[in-house]
Amino acid sequence: MTFQVRQGDVFIERLGDRPEAVGAEIERDNGRLLLALGEATGHAHAILEQGVSLFILPETDDRLLLVSGSGARLVHEEHAPISLPAGSYVVRRQVEYSPEAIRPVAD
C-alpha cells in the first residue's frame, strides 16, 4: 500500500512517479503554501517550509505536491501536524455526494 495520510478533509498519497502533465504552480499566500482553506472557519491546511511546491493537476480538482530536502510539516489549526518526507504527492480534498455533483467537503 502506498504512503497515505489524512488531515481532516485533506487526503495525501505518495506517488511513484511525478505526473507528466502538470498545470500552473500555486502561489504562496503570505508565505504559507495553502493546500486547502475552510470557507466557514478560515482554518487552513498549510505548509510553511520552503522547498515545497504545489501545482494544479489538469482536469481534476487534485493538486501535485512536491516536497524536497528534509521534508515538510503539514499544519492546521484543529489537527495535529503531519510530517511528509521528500517526494511527490497527490493532494485531494475529501468529497461529498450530492445528486447534482460530487463536491469537495466545505468547512
Next chain:
Amino acid sequence: MATMTRRRYGRLTKHAEGAIAAHLEARIAQSLSTEPADRERVERGITACYRFAGCEPPKSILWIDSPAAMVAGPIAAGIIDCWARGVFIPASGRVAEDVAEYVRPYIAGSVPATVIDLVRAAVGSDPSTWARPGDIWYYRSDENLTIALRNACGNAVEEAIRAATGNRLYSRLRDEIGNNRSRPGGSAKRAVGTARFTAKDDARRGNGLPRPLDFNWTIHRTWDYVLHGRAGGPNEGDRCLTSFFRDVVGAAKLSTPHEMWERSRAFDDMRSAGELWPHRGFCIVTHPPVELHLEVVVDEYGYRSLGLHNAAGPAVVWRDGTAQWYLNDTYIDSAPASAGPLQSRLTADRITTMPNAEKRRVLVSLYGRNRYLRDAHAVRLDAEYPPPGNEWTPPTDVRYRALWRLDQPGDEPIVVVDVINQTPEPFGAVADGEAFLAIDGRVWRRYMLRVPPTMTNCAEAVAWTCGKTAATYAPQIES
C-alpha cells in the same frame, strides 16, 4: 559642528512592563466597541492623514451604515469592469442604469445612490483602477493612496520608534503584543485569509462575475475585513505598540520627532470607526456595528480567544438592520434580526440540505443530534466501534463511525457517514454541545458527510470520500 545625540530608550521601566497587558486589553475593547463613531474625530484624522501623505484632503467624506453598502461599490465596479471587457453585456445599453438595477435587489435600499455614483466615477475615469474579474471584493479604495496613507502615518512612525528604542526592545514588544493580540483577532484574521484565498481561486477558475448568491457571502467577508481592520489588521500590532510608547511610556522619553506622534494620533483617529475606502477627492467610511456578540474561550494555556456566537439572534447587527448570524465562530447566514432565533428557523431538512459540513456540524449541535436523526427518519446501516446499547447511545470510542440512511419521500435516500475528528480539541471550553464527542475530559469534533446512496458500510463510504475504495484506502496517519 557639535551634534547632539540622545540615548536610545532601550529598556522599559517596571511600571511600563506592568502596563502592557492593560494597554492591550484597552485596545481590544476599543476595537470591538459598538459605540457610535466619533465622526468629528474620524474626519479630523482622515483630513490630517491625507495631508501627511502629501495629498489634498478629500472634498467629501461619505458615511455608510453597513458592509452592505461597502459591497455595493465593488459589485458596481465589478459589473462595470466586466461590461468594459465584454464579459458581461447588459440587456440595455446604458451602463449606469444597468448597474443600479443589478445592485438594487441585493442592497434593499440601504445604499445611498451617491456611493454607486462615486465609485462609478472613480472606475470610469481611470481604467487602471478597474477591478479585475475575481478581484472585485478588493476594489475598495485607491490602492496607491491607501499605501501612501499607511506609509506616512503608520510605517514612518514605527520606523522612528524602532530607531529610538532599538531593534531588541521593539521586536520583543512586538512579538509579545502580537502573540497575545492574535488570539482575540484570530477569527477575523482567519476569515480574511479565507477571503483572499477564495477570491484568488475564483479568479483562477474564471468565476469573476458577480452572482446574486455571492452577495451574502461577500457581506460576511467584508464584515471580517471591517473587524480585521479594527482589531486584527496586519499592522495593528505595530499601531498598538506605537500607542503604547506614545500613551503609556510617554512620548517625551523617546527621541522621536514630535510630528511622528501627531501622525500616529491622526492614524488612530482615522481608523477609529469602520473600514475606509480612500480615494482622491472622496473617502467612504463605515459606522461600527451596533451589536456584536462574542463568546470567550480560554484554552489550556490560559490564552483567551474570542469567537462570534449568538444562537438567540444575529452575532453582528449594523445600523441599517443588516445582520450576520454566527454559531461558535462559524458563519451561518445573513437573515435579518427580525427572523427570530436560529433554533426556531431550523428544520432537519434545512440542516440536511446545507452544503457546508462545518455549518451542518454546529446546526446539528444546536438542534440536537438524536433529534435531528430522528426527525430525518434516519436508519443506521452500519457502525464501527459502537457503544453498548442502541443506535441512539452516544459513542465511547473515537474510532466510532456510522452509516445512516435518511429516507426522502419521492426522492433518492440521503446516506451520510458519521465520523469523528482524530485530533482532540485544544479548547476544552467549547466542548458543550452535540457537535462534539467528550470522553474523559477530552473532546473531538463530529461530522456527517453525505456519500452515494449505494454505500452499505462505513469503510467503503469513508474511502469513497477520498476517491479510493475500501481495499485501497489505508492512511498510516490520520489527524
